[in-house]
Each structure stands twice: as structure tokens, then as C-alpha cells.
Amino acid sequence: MGRTDIGPPDFHEMLPDVIKKNYGTWKYHEIPRPGVLKHVAESGDTVYTVRAGSPRLVSVDFIRDICDIADKHCDGHLRFTSRYNIEFLTPNEKNVDLIIADLKKLGLPVGGTSPGISNIVHTQGWIHCHSAATDASGLVKAIMDEVYEHFVETKLPNHVRIAVGCCINMCGAVHCSDIAVVGVHTKPPRPDHDRVVAQCEIPTTIQSCPTGAIRRHPDQSMKSVVVKEDLCMYCGNCFTVCPAMPLADAEGDGVAIYVGGKVPNARKPPMFSRMVIPFLPNRPPRWPEVVQAVKKIVDIYAANAKPYERVGEWIERIGWEAFFRRTEIPFTEQHIDDFTHAVETYRTTTQFKW
Amino acid sequence: MGRTDIGPPDFHEMLPDVIKKNYGTWKYHEIPRPGVLKHVAESGDTVYTVRAGSPRLVSVDFIRDICDIADKHCDGHLRFTSRYNIEFLTPNEKNVDLIIADLKKLGLPVGGTSPGISNIVHTQGWIHCHSAATDASGLVKAIMDEVYEHFVETKLPNHVRIAVGCCINMCGAVHCSDIAVVGVHTKPPRPDHDRVVAQCEIPTTIQSCPTGAIRRHPDQSMKSVVVKEDLCMYCGNCFTVCPAMPLADAEGDGVAIYVGGKVPNARKPPMFSRMVIPFLPNRPPRWPEVVQAVKKIVDIYAANAKPYERVGEWIERIGWEAFFRRTEIPFTEQHIDDFTHAVETYRTTTQFKW
Amino acid sequence: MADETPLLDELEKGPWPSYVTEIKRMAKKNAAAKDLLGIQEQSYKDRVTHWKHGGIVGVTGYGAGVIGRYCDSPEKFPDAASFHTMRINQPAGWFYTTKSLRTICDIWEKYGSGMTNFHGSTGDIILLGTTTENLQPCFDTLTEAGFDLGGSGSALRTPAGCVGQARCEWSNIDTLGLIHDLTMEFQDEIHRPRWPYKFKIKASGCPNDCVAAIARADFTIIGTWRDALRIDQAAVQEYVKKGLDIQELVVRRCPSEALVWDAKTQELKLLVDDCVRCMHCINVMPKAVRPGIEKGATILVGGKAPIIKGAYLSWVLVPFMKVEPPYDEMKDLLRKIWEWWDENGRTRERLAELIERLGFKTFLREMGLKPVPQMVKYPRSNPYVFFDR
Amino acid sequence: MADETPLLDELEKGPWPSYVTEIKRMAKKNAAAKDLLGIQEQSYKDRVTHWKHGGIVGVTGYGAGVIGRYCDSPEKFPDAASFHTMRINQPAGWFYTTKSLRTICDIWEKYGSGMTNFHGSTGDIILLGTTTENLQPCFDTLTEAGFDLGGSGSALRTPAGCVGQARCEWSNIDTLGLIHDLTMEFQDEIHRPRWPYKFKIKASGCPNDCVAAIARADFTIIGTWRDALRIDQAAVQEYVKKGLDIQELVVRRCPSEALVWDAKTQELKLLVDDCVRCMHCINVMPKAVRPGIEKGATILVGGKAPIIKGAYLSWVLVPFMKVEPPYDEMKDLLRKIWEWWDENGRTRERLAELIERLGFKTFLREMGLKPVPQMVKYPRSNPYVFFDR
């Protein structure tokens, strides 16, 4: 019998010596080159960090590979970042090159420091989730291949945080990312009446719908539900509570792109990402339309934003009308909010650009 | 029998010659002194405007008085502004002093030009409206007496538009004024059951309530309504559709103060006024608490805002927390929005001042 | 009826002209005005209004233009027991000949209390206080003299516009011509209420919006231009020479960073595409900067006060419309809006509230207008998107 | 089961490390991993997921920590027919010894597919794919080795914090110490779901918010300081000498105009009261500017993804709280919040949605907190105000 409620290991056991010693007394840092951080403590001690990209969905052998590097150069310690990258810490400057060389052998890129593009926060997709409207890992691979230069270099105006959510549950900080790629359904659920009876609580199912699109089946004997299709915006919330209402559909499912979100309080307060492309088709294995759209937005941002401007800050300065004009993305009905606080998004001023 | 649908007189008949001649070809203007405008046309023609304050609620003899001045110096023409001021136009610079002298005789102040305080946009109050929670004309008189210097001089950072609405119907641009004084009820309506039966449509009355506070009277035989008092926010909408539900109350009625609204698109887009004092008592004839509150806000704004900053722009720059600190106005539960889009007003950032 | 008005007397002190003095002037010769004074004193004492809900009163053929009003103490104030107001449609821009004003004064002295508002906050001349019997003869005499009633109730309200091209160098449209034309065209809509609620039209010649249209009109017309504003560099230098801190007070306050001041060449450069035509630089330097040449208006919809769903500022519907007589494009749009609103609106539901309830998308489709980014501050953030498939 | 994966093979091309390569590595020696590859290829062909809703599976004594998952084509992919994931609570800050990692690898190679996420987006180690039978023995072995499950379902989710004082000079609080302490304190809340819905806690050491707490946590802890940030003028001059355009890139971008650069004295002045501690000047000049000395945290509440009422960013609840062991003030607040939410929340109603439904005022009263202006962007504009009288 396992022990319960022991909680995670105490992090103190996991810390390298230089970290333990200088805990809470770091003084400043430098980024001597992309993917390498140098932190200096009040004591004068220095720690170098080499950051490497990871596909996140990895085998145990991958973990063993990186452990080998940490054993060789980092006294058997390593850490992961909040964006899945691997960090190798060492007080010894000479180890930096050795670590990088070993990472190269494994085919792992060194980078992810600002101002560039770090790893993509993402989710399960077709690998594990029943809700998925697209795959996450595949989109990430295809996009990272395309923007790779920005991972290994730091030449953007500020960092660009990309996130992929495989459905609108948006596991991750998708709704506040510079560029967010979100799997979307665009066809209403199809209640499987036999299974609804067996697997679903009808009142809960009806209540789950944010737009009130679900009604009791008009034929009382059916003990099932129907969907008023014109009220459905395919959120999948009903599917979460009632598995007998699948929405997934090869043609109907695809990808939407949101831009301009951010999390830090630096300069402008945190911002939500905003929808700019309502739908692109699912085209595995490499989703060319999605990849090109992301690339184009990154390129135009890179060429036009001022230093330190995040994507959202840049767009706020130039105006959304200029964003749509420059990216040549068509503006449609779908862009105009029609949910609860929609009216707060209407332009209540004559200030705009042509 | 009168003619119908003849509409207003054609404005062309009303225009002074210099205006008719230079219509649409004005080139620039100057404000040679407070209350006097000088407009120069492409033709080289010039028109001087002398602007005088008016209590708005005036007798026909008052109108005749000002007509006398216009006959004497302005070839029998005059106009009113969108804020009730009277404008005397003349192509003849020498007439300016004569007009001012005659206005002085009538006791009418010359001024109202920017950057100062112009006339107060206001409403009926106890003079004529059944909805009034306060008097408008009296408040206006009391406030204008106090800020008089800003009408006849132009020494503020930008103009400060003051408005008075005698109930929350806010007749006027009250909701977008630098300083808005609004009559408020703070006690629920008291249905007069006998009159409800006679004068009101019950379903309409129930529907009129934005918060659903009105219910059918539990005693079916009553054919009246009851008010769930904890759901009532005293908007008076029910009273508008059902006269048998009065809210007016000598103790409960009073005045709220809103600040920071603006209408022009200059610099920042138009802004709503925001509530800063939820309630001050009705103390006719001079509402000393209200007058002092307005004065204090004007003074602190005058001392601290940068040139061209409107009240709302100034507050946005320093932060609302600094506004409350500097004005020593207490911040209460009432300040926090709890209506439909309340959640959009919560501070979703760590950016704030202590 | 009170002859003593100790509370109101306090309001005759101080430098600002006193409305109490005005009532007293009339009270000397007009019984209704005298009772009005008494009622007001009573309210100051009791701290509540003494007016009751108005009944339906009016003139033959119209449903609008008169606000009925009765005192709640007719026994005490018999001469103001009924005290209705008449709303008289002002001439566009509030210009008058003294002759026309004197005519109104004479009529009102005869038929009413002699008290007025110049003007009401919608823009009408408000003739304050008459009896039910006097309404029709007063109206007849007024129309003889060329004046008509304005709007009230669930009707088109009296349109209003800023002084515009009559005296303002910045006006991009002829607000007076436009307002007069619309008022004449829609006489029926003004005088015969038949809609779910009130509807207001206001026009300002430029984005300074001197009639506060964006805050107060369901249909807001604001003059603007499509090309570049015009800069007279010599005049700019003149301002700078006279001590204007152009960098701090003009360039820095431009909301879209569209201006660059080159201190060396003393030149003010405009990044044309970046200008959002806010008017600030023009306001600060009226002799040096002026609007462009390709003029027209932005049409916005939905402005209103708080009742019922909260206050709204108008929002962009048509970024640019040419505004020239006979204003057909605008009139067509107005008619389309009214038709849709009339068909779908609930009682006491203003246009903004209806659009919010049924969706801006639906409204655009009904108007036959294409969505453009200028309509929104920013695109949606939520993923709750409808597709028609 | 497919041996050919032409679609997935495409994803082995290109410079970014490939997850397909990773699955293939395991597929060679693990049947479940091999079927996972097949299922994924199938999804790439069909463009839909092949996973069904999970049933309720778990380990004895816990209701959380395992996500049940079944394939919809068990006949084709028998070895991944059931493919549950286990969420393992990461050590605070995601630091590991290689020894501990190798232990996890060995256990997972024995009991599961050998595929993992390092890490899940809440922060757990995700062990991806095992059978119902293997759950308990796997869990037993993991706890032997010192690892426990994290949260799932309507429970407290595994808390997470940024690297903080372990390696960041800006951290105003000990995020690792705090997160570990809270995690240990609330083991029961993590492992035994009993609330209306999920609840997340995240802590960042400063307003840069490197765990995106404000967007993703119902209870957001962000380090800050109450006094003045510290400026080393010599170091500032060093940056300027090296070519930093301090006026344009630092002073001008300060959101509250709190900085003044005196080019003559080469001094960077701070208007202490105006600083909103956004971090920008510190970020640009890490050697010259640092946070103040009186450290603590701002507590914000309500962050979440779009389901059901839309996404929320956390908003300020407590502008400043000292954050020191044993963190009693914070724990008390958390317990009060849970109690209120548990009592009042509907099923699948997150904290933000409940507060929105019942009112921020009600929430504040229940928490015993006083309203302060820091809680709002601006006071209300509507006049729909309640008074308790």
C-alpha cells in the first residue's frame, strides 16, 4: 500500500549547491548569448544556465538522456521552466560550451531566451484528449520548425509567447498569449439519443449550455435532448458533461488564431488575446495555412514594432484596422463580439484609421 | 386652426449678414479675452462674439432684455449655445465693449470660453418634473456662484464641463461630464395599492424593473405589486410607468457626484463619468456639501492637472487611488460596480499606487 | 399661496444670475408664475417635488410636443394646478432674429406663465407652464408666427447640431443645413409618436463634438475628413516663437503618435496614415493646422442615458459618409434603422439596447452593411463564435 | 495496429525536436506506446480524436490525480484500449536531481507507456498512458520513491510558482517555499475533490509573472514591494554609455510617467508615489534598478479560461500582504474563500463566476475585507447603486 498525502518532494533536496547557497540573494543577470543566462549573487557567486528546447511529449529515454548531461556537467541537477524548456545550471562557465555541445548531439536546440520565441505552451490534442478539435503536438512541431530561428536567436522587439490549445477549454495561458492557436469545432453536437438516456443527466446537460441551445427532446418518450442549431456556438461544454453529444467532425473542426495577449504587468497591464482568424482547416500533418499565418504575423510584427513592444502593445499603437490592413487578413462578422460583454468592445469614438 | 408640420423657421432667416456671407469659409479664430471670440474668414471678414451667461430658466422679459442689446449692437440677431449661453455677434470690434457694458447693466457675466467653466447643462428639478430627486436650477445657481471666477476667467488646464441631472434619467450629457451632479433616491418605491389598481398595468410595471425587484402582490385579490426591497436600487423606472409607486422622500433623496467624463475625441476618446460620492443630503436652498465637494474637485484638478488634461485624463494619469487619496473622499462598497458589466471594471493588473 | 419665499430668496444672492429673480419678475404680473414660485418654495421646504405624473395632453393632430404636468396641491396653488410645457423646435444652430424672439415672448406672455427655458437640453425652446385649454390657441398662434412643436414621447426628438459652418472654421459638414433638412423631412416622425421609445439625432461638425452627440444621440453624425490635415508651417513656427512647447503640448499628446516635431528644421511632420483625426493639434494651433479637404462624416449609433440597461456612447456604424443635399444615403439609413427597430424593439427599448439584445451582426445584416474593423475597439476575445454553415 | 505512419513521419523532419521520434523510441519496446503511435496516425488520417470520455478511475483513498481515458477503437489498438494518465505533483520550481528523475523513468517504464509530459500545463509531471490495473501499483511505487499525485477534477489543482528566489534577483517572495508549504498544507484539498469545480493557485515572485498566474489561477499571488525601487545611478550611466536610449526606451515607456531622466546630471529620478511597479525599467536595466526592500505580495482572484462565462484575468483583492512562513494570513483567506464558494457555487462554477453572480460586494463582506480603490480600474459609471438603510 502506498502512502497517501505525502505531497511532492521538498524542493530543497533538488537544488544545486550554488542555488542553495545563494538562495534569495541574487543581484543581477545577463544574457551573454541566446539560451544562456548568467546570474550573479550578492556573494559574488555566479550561476550559468543553459536552456534547451524540448518537445514536452517525451519518452523516459529522453529524460535519461538529459539526466546524462546533467550528471556530466551539473552535479546531477537540472530544472524545467514554466514553458517546458530544460535548464542546465552550473557555476562553472567552462561547462556552458560542453553542455551546448552535448545538447547538439541530442539534437536539442539551445535558446528560448528573450526577446525571441520560446517553447509553445500546449496541450494534449489527439494524443490524449476526447475534447480535441485539433492536434496540439503536431501544430507545435510544425510551427516551431518554421519560427526556429527565433528560438535560437534573440532579434525580435520583445518576446512572442505562442500557445496552442486543442479546444476552447484552452488548457494553458492561451487566452493571454501573443499568438494563440486554438482548435475549434464549427458544427453543433449530434446527440446520440440512445446513449443520452444511458450516460447523461438531462437537466445538467441542458444547464451546461451557455447560450441555452439545448432543449428537452419534444418527443417526451425519448428522454433525450435536441440542439437548436442556430443558438449553438460549438463550445463543447455539453459534451464535457454528456459524452453522448460529440461535436468532432473532420470538416467542421479546425483552428482559430488569436493575437495580442500578454501576461506581464510590464508597461501595459495584462491583455486578452483577440480573434483574428476565425477558422483555418485542419490539415495534418503540418497545417500549412496555420503555420503560414503565424509566420506572417511574426514577420510583420518583427518588421514594425518598436523595441519592447509586445504584439498587443504594437497593435494597440497602430490600431486594429491597421493590423488587418497590413496582414491582409479579412475582417468578418465573426470578429465582432456577440457574447455577454460584447457592447464594451464597440468603438465609441471617431478615433480610427482608414 | 394652426398649420401642422411646418417645422422650425429656416435658420437662414436668422443669420446675421456677416455669417451669411462667410458661411463655410471661416479660417481661424482667436479668444482675445475670456468670453470673447474672434473668427476670421477667408474673405478677411471678422466676426466678434460676446458670450454671456444665463440662468436658462428665464422670463420673457429677460429675452426681451437681451433682444434690446442685440438690436442696439448686433443688427437684431443673437444666438444661444449648446450650453444655454447667449452669444452676441458683430463684425464691428468697437461693439464688443458696448455689448459687455450693457450686459453688465443686466447683471449678466461675460465668459464661458475655454479653458474655464461654462454654463451648467441641467434639467427641470422641482421646477417641473415629477421624477426629480433634487432641484436642478438651485444647485446650478449655488455651484455657479462658487466657481464664478472660472466662468469669467480662463485659467484652468482645460475646460471643465459640469452637468446637473435631477434624477438618474440624466437629461443632458450628464453621464459624460467632467463633473456631474445627479439627484438620487435611496429608498424603494412605496406602491399605493389602491392607485396601482386604477392607474397601472401590472405586467408592464413588473417588466420595467431592471433588477426584477417587483413582484405580483402575494394576495391575489389585491391586484397590485410588492417590491423586494433588497433588490431595489431606486432607479425610478417603475415610477415612470406606474405613477402609483413614488420614491421621493425628504431624507432618502439627495445628490451623487460623478467625475471624469468627457465627450470630445480630442486626445483620449470620450469617457463616462464615474461615481465618486454616492450620496450627499439635499440641503436647499444652497446645498453646501455639494457645492464644497464640486469646488474641492475643481481646485485639486486646477492645481495638479497638466495643460489640456481634462479631469478624466488627469485622473487616468494619476490613478483613481491617488484621486481618492488627494480629495480625501472615502472609497466605499457603492463605488464598486455591480451592474451588468461590473466585472469589466475590476483591476486585472498589479499596476496601482499605494 | 406663499408671498414669502425665505428659502428661494437665498438664491438671489451671489454673482451668477438668479432664476429666482426671473420667476419673481413674472410673478408680479402672472398668476401662474406666482404659484410656480410658491410651489418651488414649498419643495425647498419639503425637499420633494410637488409635481404629479402628467396626463396625456396635446394639440390636435400631434401626439408629441407637450409635456403634461399637474401640481399635487392644486388647492394651495390653483393657478399652477395644471402647468404643461410646450417644446418649440428651435431654428438650427440656435440663431434668432430679435423679431422672432419677441414674437415668441408676446405669445407666451399671453398664453402661458411667461417662464421659459432657453433652451431645453435636447435643444428645443421650452415654454414652461400653461393650462390644458391654452395649449391649442397657443399652438395656433405660434404656427401662424412660423414656429412648430418639437418632439416628445416615443417619437423622433428635435434634432440638433453645433454652430458648424455658420461660425466655426473646423466644421466638415453643414450641420445647420443638414439638421434643418432632416427636421423638415421627418416632421411626421417628430410629431406623431409610434415607435418603441424616443430616438435622437445630433450632428457635430468635427470630432470636438460641441453638441455632445456621441453621448446623447441614437444617431450621431460627426464631421471628419479622409485625407491629411493641413499644416501651415510658418504659422506653426509663429506659435513656437510665441512660446508654445510644441513637443510637450502637441506632439506628445497626439493619441496615435502621428506628429513629429523637427526642432532643427522647425517643421511639424504628419504621419498621415497614423492620424486618427482627434482634433487636438488643431485645437491648440487653430491658425496653423486645419482639417483636410475630402470632407464627410462618421455615423455612430446607440448613444443614450442610463435607463434601462445603462448608458451607452454611440459607436461607429459607417466610418465615412459624404454629407451633401439631399442627404439621401443618410435618410435611407435612418429609415432602415427605424423600420428594423420598430419591428423588433420592445416598449422602452432604445436602439442600442435592441442591438445589444439581437446582436450587432444581425443589425449589420439588416442594414446591408459590411463589418469593418473601425466598428470595434478590438476583435472578440471569447471563442464563442457562430458560423452559418 | 499500423506499422506504417506516413503522416506522422512528416513530423520527424525539420529542426525542432520531434515528439513523433519520441513515441517511436518507446514504440520499439512498449506495446502501449506503439498503439499510441497508431492511434495518432489514425487521427491524422481521420482528422478527429479517437479518445472517448474517461470513466472514473483512480487510486485508493484519492478522488483526483488520474485522468481516465479509453480509445474508441480498442479492437484496432488493444494495447492502448485504456490509456489513463497520472498527474505527479512536481517539486516546487521544477528542480530535480537526476536521481529522482531516473527513478520516475524506471517506474513509468515498468507500469506505463513510457511516454510523459515534462510538464503538463498546470505544472504536474504527466505520465501518459497506463491501464486501470496498473494505477495502484504504480502509485504505490511512486509514493515509496517520494512522489505523490497532483490534483484533478473539482479539487485544488497542483499549485505552481516561478523559479523565484532560487535563481531570480527580482523575486519579492519565496515562491518555492510558499508553494511547497501550501501544497503540503492542502493535501486533502488536492486529493479529494469536493468543490463545485477546480481551483488553482499560482505564485510569481514579481509582476513579470513568469507562471502566468494572473491568467490561469483562481488565486493569484504576485510579489511586489511597498517602498521605492532602488536605482544605482552609476550603473544607469553605464547602460547609457553603452548606448541605451534611456529617454525613449525606459522613461517614455514607464506607464505612469514615474521616471525622469536628467540628461545634464545623468541622473534617473523616480517619482516614488507614481511608480506602479510594472517592472519595465528593472527589466531593461537589471544591473541598475531593483525592486524595493519592503516586500510582500498582491493577491488577486478569479483568473481562468473561457468555460463557461468567458475568460477572466485575476483582479486585485488584497493590494499588499506580507508573505512569510507559516503564511497564516494567506491560508485563512484561502479557507474563507473555499468555504464561501463551496457553500454558494453551482456545479462547474469557478470562483470568478460566482463572485460575478453574487456580487463583489457580497464577496468582500464575507471575506471581511474593506473596499479599496486598488480593486477597480475605475469606479462605477452607472447609477444603479444599492444602499443598506
Ligand code: SRM
Ligand atoms: C525560467 C522562467 C521562470 C520559470 O520559473 O520557469 C523565466 C525566467 C526569466 N524571466 Fe520570465 N521566465 C519564464 C516564463 C515567463 C512567462 C510565462 C510564460 O511564458 O508562460 C512570462 C509571462 C508571459 C508573457 O510574457 O506573456 C514571462 C515574462 C517575463 C518578462 C516580461 C516581458 C515583457 O516585457 O512583457 C520578463 C522581463 C524581460 O524579459 O525583460 C521576464 C524575465 C525573466 C528573467 C530575466 C528573470 C531573471 O532575472 O531571472 C528570467 C530569464 C528570462 C529569459 O528567459 O530571457 N519574464 N516569463 C520561465 C522561462 C520560460 C521559458 O522556458 O521560456
Ligand code: SRM
Ligand atoms: C493535461 C492538461 C493539458 C496539458 O496537456 O498540459 C489538461 C488537460 C485537460 N483539461 Fe485542462 N489541462 C491542463 C491544464 C489546464 C489549464 C492551465 C493551468 O492549469 O494553468 C487550464 C486553464 C486555466 C484554468 O483552469 O482556467 C485548463 C483549463 C481547462 C478547462 C476550462 C476551465 C475553465 O474554467 O474555463 C477544462 C474544461 C473542464 O474543466 O471541463 C479543462 C479540462 C481538461 C480535461 C480534463 C478534458 C475534459 O474536458 O475533461 C483534459 C484532459 C486531457 C487528457 O485527456 O489528458 N481544462 N486546463 C493540463 C493539466 C496538466 C497538469 O496537471 O499539469
Ligand code: SRM
Ligand atoms: C458655441 C459652441 C457650439 C454651439 O453650437 O453652441 C462651441 C464653440 C466652440 N467650441 Fe466647443 N462649443 C460648444 C460646446 C462644446 C461642447 C458641448 C458641451 O459642452 O456640452 C463640447 C463637448 C463637451 C466636452 O468637452 O465634454 C465642446 C468641446 C470643444 C473642444 C474640446 C475640448 C477638449 O480638449 O476636450 C474644443 C477645442 C478647444 O476648446 O480647444 C472646442 C472648441 C470650440 C471652438 C473654439 C470652435 C471654433 O473654432 O469656433 C468654439 C469656441 C470655444 C470656446 O467657447 O472657447 N469645443 N464644446 C458651444 C459653446 C457652449 C458654451 O456655451 O460653453
Ligand code: SRM
Ligand atoms: C425638458 C428636459 C430637461 C430640461 O430641463 O432640459 C427633459 C425632461 C424630461 N425627460 Fe429627458 N429631458 C430632456 C432632455 C433629455 C436628454 C438630453 C438630450 O436629449 O440631449 C436626455 C439624455 C439623452 C437620452 O435621451 O438618452 C434625456 C433623458 C431622459 C430619460 C432617459 C432615457 C434613457 O434612455 O436613458 C428619461 C426617462 C424616460 O424616457 O422615461 C427622460 C424623461 C424625461 C421626462 C419626460 C420625465 C419622465 O420621466 O417622463 C422629463 C419631463 C420633465 C418635465 O416635466 O418638464 N429623459 N432627456 C429635456 C428636453 C428639453 C428639450 O426638448 O429640449
Ligand code: SF4
Ligand atoms: S485544450 Fe481541450 S482538447 Fe486540449 S487538452 Fe485541454 S480540454 Fe483537452
Ligand code: SF4
Ligand atoms: S456545443 Fe456549447 S453552445 Fe452548442 S449546444 Fe453544446 S453547450 Fe450549447
Ligand code: SF4
Ligand atoms: S433628469 Fe429626471 S428629474 Fe430631471 S428633468 Fe430629467 S427626468 Fe425629470
Ligand code: SF4
Ligand atoms: S426603483 Fe427601479 S429597482 Fe426599484 S423597484 Fe422600481 S424599477 Fe425596480
Ligand code: SF4
Ligand atoms: S463640433 Fe467642431 S465644427 Fe462644431 S462647433 Fe465644435 S469645434 Fe466647431
Ligand code: SF4
Ligand atoms: S488630429 Fe489628433 S491624431 Fe491627428 S495629428 Fe493631430 S493630434 Fe494627432
Ligand code: SF4
Ligand atoms: S516572475 Fe519575477 S521573480 Fe519570478 S522568475 Fe519571473 S522575473 Fe523572476
Ligand code: SF4
Ligand atoms: S517599475 Fe514601471 S512604473 Fe515603476 S518606474 Fe519603472 S517603468 Fe515606471
